[in-house]
Amino acid sequence: MSDEIQELRQIVAQLQQRVEKITDTEDVRKLQYAYGYYLDKCLYKEVAELYSDHPDTCVEFLGGRYNGKEGVKRLYIGRFAKVFVAGRNGPVHGFLLDHPQIQGIVDVNSDGTRAKGRFRSMMSAGTHESIKDSHPRGLVQWWEGGIYENEYIKENGVWKIFRLKYFPFWHAQFDKGWSHTKPNYVPFLSSTFPKDPNGPDELCADPMLWPDTRVVPFHYTHPITGEQVADDDLRAPHFGKDPSTSTPPLVLSRPKSETTNGAA
Template identity: 50%
Template sequence: MTDVTALEARIARLEHELAIQQDIEQIRKVQYTYGYFIDKSQYNEVVDLFSDEGEVWFLGGIYRGKAGVRRLYIERFQGTFTQGHNGPRYGWLLDHPQLQMVIDVAPDRRTATVRGRSMMQAGLHESAEGAQRAWWEGGIYDNRYVREDGVWKIARLGYFPFWHGTFADGWAKTPIDYIPFTKTLYPEDPLGPDAFVEPTPRLWPATDIVPFPYPHPVTGKPIAIDNSRAREGFKD
């Protein structure tokens, strides 16, 4: 290999590494913006973050394609939380901080994985219309991204809400299956998912590990998952 050939190869490698770092920043921007949109119930804008073939995994259900994504965010969430209004409503708190994001871009720069978490504060003020409530929630994201025409979009928003607790009592007294999972698919349930997540996730006090989409960062080996004791207190 001549000096010129070696230099060309080095430049190409550096350009590729720089492009991946730029991809990571663009993906982080999309993911963080998702959190800001959800905070203020900007559900129309949330839907626009997704690929046409995108999907959402939420409370044991899979909502597929733009039609499924719209069904969840606009028909269900917007209809329930803001009475059909695209944007915040008086007295409604729904903060979704986006935390601990680990972003991995594939070598071909066409796809990426994102693992992260949200620790949510939510509730309705006593002066607002509706039943006053306040709760905490925490969950893990296991997301997939796709680059289409140079733009990174969400291919899968996989949110696994692990724990809930009222502001007054905390999470130690959360009832089993506090948030019921959907049992009926679309179209039998007009707001239901297109399919169920397998295996079926469980909420706190279950403590399952969501599988990591990347290997151990030091050993390079797949990260072992042992959920054998994660649900031992449940009586199915």
């Protein structure tokens, strides 16, 4: 009887661990979805509050890295709010910025304290003709597609965004489509804070935009082989050319506290 009780206890413990992992996974996915809903309506204060207070917290966007909670606020409450909604927290009439968070793959570590997630976004954005003379963007409508490779952290029992890394793959004018997009359609960030009051703390190496089609590295291994995709297979050479002729593969940054030389 004692052996059966011990076996049942082990089964209960295993099930409890599994339930906790499933719950953590769903909580992280819900966190990312909440991020998307807030961002769609320019609720930048709410977006910033989703982030961790950890010193290694960051946002990577358009070739720039915004560090710490102050950097997060500088991007959303400073840069985005100023450009899109004249500094307010919330939407303005006639401005569209919808980008669903989809195709999420979330992996939680064995301790249930950290997680990584890969999500896709497909954005439709622009202005209504009724505000073309009052909004600084004028009359414009565009498409955007991108990949997130994010890290999350549990603080005091609550999951928060730790390091958000968004790679906007491509942009396209609504009427002409992606085949006619000019290279560097949205200029990469080129000036850092404080020279640019709403700029990043540092610039990232080898940023990319369409027609560059390099692969954002996967945080997970292949589910069958257990292997990572080879670096050369992450490159995007011209048709028929050797991978070595292309731009170096993208590399996901790591927290400074987890690197030997302090580089992110």
